Amino acid sequence: xxxxxxxxxxxxxxxxxxxxxxxxxxxxxxxxxxxxxxxxxxxxxxxxxxxxxxxxxxxxxxxxxxxxxxxxxxxxxxxxxxxxxxxxxxxxxxxxxxxxxxxxxxxxxxxxxxxxxxxxxxxxxxxxxxxxxxxxxxxxxxxxxxxxxxxxxxxxxxxxxxxxxxxxxxxxxxxxxxxxxxxxxxxxxxxxxxxxxxxxxxxxxxxxxxxxxxxxxxxxxxxxxxxxxxxxxxxxxxxxxxxxxxxxxxxxxxxxxxxxxxxxxxxxxxxxxxxxxxxxxxxxxxxxxxxxxxxxxxxxxxxxxxxxxxxxxxxxxxxxxxxxxxxxxxxxxxxxxxxxxxxxxxxxxxxxxxxxxxxxxxxxxxxxxxxxxxxxxxxxxxxxxxxxxxxxxxxxxxxxxxxxxxxxxxxxxxxxxxxxxxxxxxxxxxxxxxxxxxxxxxxxxxxxxxxxxxxxxxxxxxxxxxxxxxxxxxxxxxxxxxxxxxxxxxxxxxxxxxxxxxxxxxxxxxxxxxxxxxxxxxxxxxxxxxxxxxxxxxx
Amino acid sequence: xxxxxxxxxxxxxxxxxxxxxxxxxxxxxxxxxxxxxxxxxxxxxxxxxxxxxxxxxxxxxxxxxxxxxxxxxxxxxxxxxxxxxxxxxxxxxxxxxxxxxxxxxxxxxxxxxxxxxxxxxxxxxxxxxxxxxxxxxxxxxxxxxxxxxxxxxxxxxxxxxxxxxxxxxxxxxxxxxxxxxxxxxxxxxxxxxxxxxxxxxxxxxxxxxxxxxxxxxxxxxxxxxxxxxxxxxxxxxxxxxxxxxxxxxxxxxxxxxxxxxxxxxxxxxxxxxxxxxxxxxxxxxxxxxxxxxxxxxxxxxxxxxxxxxxxxxxxxxxxxxxxxxxxxxxxxxxxxxxxxxxxxxxxxxxxxxxxxxxxxxxxxxxxxxxxxxxxxxxxxxxxxxxxxxxxxxxxxxxxxxxxxxxxxx
Numbered sequence: 001x002x003x004x005x006x007x008x009x010x011x012x013x014x015x016x017x018x019x020x021x022x023x024x025x026x027x028x029x030x031x032x033x034x035x036x037x038x039x040x041x042x043x044x045x046x047x048x049x050x051x052x053x054x055x056x057x058x059x060x061x062x063x064x065x066x067x068x069x070x071x072x073x074x075x076x077x078x079x080x081x082x083x084x085x086x087x088x089x090x091x092x093x094x095x096x097x098x099x100x101x102x103x104x105x106x107x108x109x110x111x112x113x114x115x116x117x118x119x120x121x122x123x124x125x126x127x128x129x130x131x132x133x134x135x136x137x138x139x140x141x142x143x144x145x146x147x148x149x150x151x152x153x154x155x156x157x158x159x160x161x162x163x164x165x166x167x168x169x170x171x172x173x174x175x176x177x178x179x180x181x182x183x184x185x186x187x188x189x190x191x192x193x194x195x196x197x198x199x200x201x202x203x204x205x206x207x208x209x210x211x212x213x214x215x216x217x218x219x220x221x222x223x224x225x226x227x228x229x230x231x232x233x234x235x236x237x238x239x240x241x242x243x244x245x246x247x248x249x250x251x252x253x254x255x256x257x258x259x260x261x262x263x264x265x266x267x268x269x270x271x272x273x274x275x276x277x278x279x280x281x282x283x284x285x286x287x288x289x290x291x292x293x294x295x296x297x298x299x300x301x302x303x304x305x306x307x308x309x310x311x312x313x314x315x316x317x318x319x320x321x322x323x324x325x326x327x328x329x330x331x332x333x334x335x336x337x338x339x340x341x342x343x344x345x346x347x348x349x350x351x352x353x354x355x356x357x358x359x360x361x362x363x364x365x366x367x368x369x370x371x372x373x374x375x376x377x378x379x380x381x382x383x384x385x386x387x388x389x390x391x392x393x394x395x396x397x398x399x400x401x402x403x404x405x406x407x408x409x410x411x412x413x414x415x416x417x418x419x420x421x422x423x424x425x426x427x428x429x430x431x432x433x434x435x436x437x438x439x440x441x442x443x444x445x446x447x448x449x450x451x452x453x454x455x456x457x458x459x460x461x462x463x464x465x466x467x468x469x470x471x472x473x474x475x476x477x478x479x480x481x482x483x484x485x486x487x488x489x490x491x492x493x494x495x496x497x498x499x500x501x502x503x504x505x506x507x508x509x510x511x512x513x514x515x516x517x518x519x520x521x522x523x524x525x526x527x528x529x530x531x532x533x534x535x536x537x538x539x
Numbered sequence: 540x541x542x543x544x545x546x547x548x549x550x551x552x553x554x555x556x557x558x559x560x561x562x563x564x565x566x567x568x569x570x571x572x573x574x575x576x577x578x579x580x581x582x583x584x585x586x587x588x589x590x591x592x593x594x595x596x597x598x599x600x601x602x603x604x605x606x607x608x609x610x611x612x613x614x615x616x617x618x619x620x621x622x623x624x625x626x627x628x629x630x631x632x633x634x635x636x637x638x639x640x641x642x643x644x645x646x647x648x649x650x651x652x653x654x655x656x657x658x659x660x661x662x663x664x665x666x667x668x669x670x671x672x673x674x675x676x677x678x679x680x681x682x683x684x685x686x687x688x689x690x691x692x693x694x695x696x697x698x699x700x701x702x703x704x705x706x707x708x709x710x711x712x713x714x715x716x717x718x719x720x721x722x723x724x725x726x727x728x729x730x731x732x733x734x735x736x737x738x739x740x741x742x743x744x745x746x747x748x749x750x751x752x753x754x755x756x757x758x759x760x761x762x763x764x765x766x767x768x769x770x771x772x773x774x775x776x777x778x779x780x781x782x783x784x785x786x787x788x789x790x791x792x793x794x795x796x797x798x799x800x801x802x803x804x805x806x807x808x809x810x811x812x813x814x815x816x817x818x819x820x821x822x823x824x825x826x827x828x829x830x831x832x833x834x835x836x837x838x839x840x841x842x843x844x845x846x847x848x849x850x851x852x853x854x855x856x857x858x859x860x861x862x863x864x865x866x867x868x869x870x871x872x873x874x875x876x877x878x879x880x881x882x883x884x885x886x887x888x889x890x891x892x893x894x895x896x897x898x899x900x901x902x903x904x905x906x907x908x909x910x911x912x913x914x915x916x917x918x919x920x921x922x923x924x925x926x927x928x929x930x931x932x933x934x935x936x937x938x939x940x941x942x943x944x945x946x947x948x
Contacts, residue, residue: 103584111553118678
């Protein structure tokens with residue numbers, strides 16, 4: 001019976017990034033995927049003829065350019081197009097736009113508040129400063145502060161030097177930033193509700209916290225440290241939908257000789273004598289591997305795929321307590337014509353960007369209150385985009401795909417599981433919010449895919465439907481992600497590694513966890529890593 | 540100060556701004572008509588000319604006749620109220636109590652760490668009314684600094700149009716335009732003159748080191764003022780100019796530009812790029828006798844501890860190849876700084892530069908300084924190592940700049 005050098009559980013973007021790097025290092029790698037499609041949460045499927053959706057993740061910024069280059073993803077069809085603007089539509093029929101042009105952006109803010117318009121400069125500087133500190137850490141394995149191995153010590157010294165290189169004031173600012181709420185952070189710069197609401201979005205997306213919860217300022221940073229071709233903080237659409245990312249990865253992987261098996265759900269990891277020896281598929285088939293890498297989240301991996309007896313108790317306890325709460329849903333809509341938003345000027349660049357309807361931080365926080373009571377938000381916060389305004393490949397000319405990320409959406413409703421009726425009522429909440437701002441919207445709908453945490457967990461495998469495979473709060477970052485002592489992609493089971501977003505540096509379609517995990521695995525195997533680029537310089 | 544909440548209709552009226560990403564100044568129709576080069580750049584969100592007809596000859600209009608330059612994009616704040624003087628004194632480095640109504644001074648202001656936020660000119664229009672003109676935007680800083688002062692701060696960049704009229708015949712032009720009384724303006728004086736049904740504020744100030752004036756007018760009266768000056772100036776050789784020519788004159792005059800010759804505190808992403816006044820040649824502004832002002836404690840402490848790490852100097856460089864953005868070396872080896880602006884000066888007939896150096900170089904150690912010039916010549920860098928000497932600024936000092944009454948050329 002064949003023994004693979006490595007078996008990757010899950011063909012999500014991190015699993016595929018990991019697989020590509022291992023295969024290119026000369027290993028014989030198998031990726032097993034439970035679905036009959038690949039991509040995990042970076043996927044584009046045609047659920048109704050003529051419309052390609054970005055079913056889960058829907059915009060791209062964080063994906064590391066070093067990885068795109070190393071794995072030749074452009075050659076395999078990956079192209080990211082930056083989008084043009086964005087807006088919050090306000091209840092009084094106006095809007096606040098975000099424009100790419102610096103001065104237009106300032107003038108737009110000045111429509112609301114001359115002071116806020118000029119405050120943006122300092123805000124942008126401060127966020128940039130924080131980004132510059134964190135960026136170089138993305139493509140490095142977090143040091144283990146409890147270890148005295150030379151590499152950990154030197155990485156700790158690196159981190160310490162970076163921190164010590166800051167002035168006392170900067171250190172204070174940083175500690176505040178990493179722990180404070182996005183609402184408090186924004187209050188230090190801005191006075192206008194809608195401006196704060198727009199900027200606060202990035203602090204709560206995918207997070208089961210409200211804008212007034214401590215720790216959400218860091219989440220904002222996580223959304224700012226990406227780039228589109230050197231334009232730091234910019235977001236774009238992957239041409240062909242987010243599935244283009246994983247399609248390119250899969251093509252790259254296969255081109256280098258790797259194998260992907262779909263409809264191959266892993267029932268459990270085969271462990272013998274404390275060592276991973278392969279996987280057992282649903283149906284009982286055993287596939288042998290010298291090592292196993294799980295792209296599934298830490299809870300799914302260790303609470304479902306590994307037998308408890310193989311794991312030390314403190315580790316298990318921490319995994320159980322890892323915060324990976326579902327907080328969002330997704331409504332994907334096929335439209336037979338371009339929706340109209342009378343508040344926006346005709347052909348506004350905002351239509352080719354992100355649109356929202358939540359015009360105050362307080363409304364956002366109220367939406368979170370519903371989540372705490374185990375209900376979806378009656379007045380949810382939407383992050384809505386129409387990639388087909390820039391991408392001609394996802395729908396026929398004149399037709400549009402609209403992606404609505406919806407927050408908040410609890411993993412259980414009133415303490416019970418989601419029902420189909422709940423799901424439909426949730427969708428109706430979303431549609432009616434859009435229709436308030438877009439007359440005739442309902443008549444344009446051709447097809448709709450509604451995904452609550454129930455669907456996200458069942459189909460994609462994300463525990464509770466948490467898009468980041470675990471919340472991005474300071475207690476779950478760096479050497480504490482996913483749990484202390486196991487932040488370096490290894491696990492208590494020899495030969496079983498983690499490479500998903502549950503690991504450092506966390507979620508979003510970034511690829512860094514998959515890449516960093518590959519570096520650790522190759523280090524253990526004493527294989528060269530010359531095919532892996534170092535992180536780009538932050539100068 | 541209460542926060543300004545704008546009405547829905549006021550906001551709606553302003554929505555159309557996105558239709559023109561780069562604004563046109565109130566003088567744009569005239570500039571466009573004169574622009575043979577069609578050579579524009581963006582200045583603070585406005586379309587502004589780099590050159591209009593000939594960037595080299597435009598310089599000579601400044602030094603030989605009268606040059607008209609549109610300064611409308613300059614950021615302007617109105618500071619008004621019973622506490623305006625006290626507020627400006629708290630805000631800026633120099634003693635505003637000594638700035639009498641009808642006077643202007645060049646000043647700078649710092650954050651609480653003593654790092655320069657900007658430099659600019661403070662116009663005292665009356666006992667309780669000031670105008671602050673500068674490169675960057677500071678409304679939150681000004682409003683926060685105003686807490687506890689009975690003063691109103693308003694940004695008025697768009698509503699006030701500005702022109703600089705600079706050069707030997709600039710006074711003659713104003714006199715010919717019928718602006719009686721301009722002859723009484725000494726350097727840094729300002730006065731108000733009738734124009735149409737309103738007024739024009741004229742100050743004897745400028746950015747060229749030459750005889751010259753700056754004129755501020757309600758944006759709605761901008762074109763009539765332009766026409767008045769051009770008409771009157773025809774026989775005095777008046778020419779409209781772009782920024783390239785002005786920049787040459789300002790380097791000769793030794794003036795610095797925020798975020799070109801130094802990085803302002805609110806823009807510095809890298810913590811070591813900020814500068815104290817003493818580090819960019821503005822230490823003379825710091826008035827330690829006048830009472831507390833923003834940054835005072837930090838500045839005095841840095842002086843006391845000898846913690847000033849940089850110095851901005853004028854350099855005279857061997858040869859005639861401008862040393863723009865060249866690295867400065869001590870003894871040809873040790874890297875000690877960077878040139879931020881450099882030209883061959885047509886008036887001084889010298890190769891001049893403004894540079895920021897790491898102390899003690901440029902401060903107590905001024906010998907054996909060199910600049911490394913990379914001159915691109917037909918697709919090859921010609922690398923020159925040239926000796927540089929620290930010299931006083933301004934590089935060009937013209938008696939006509941300060942002569943009162945002004946010369947009639």
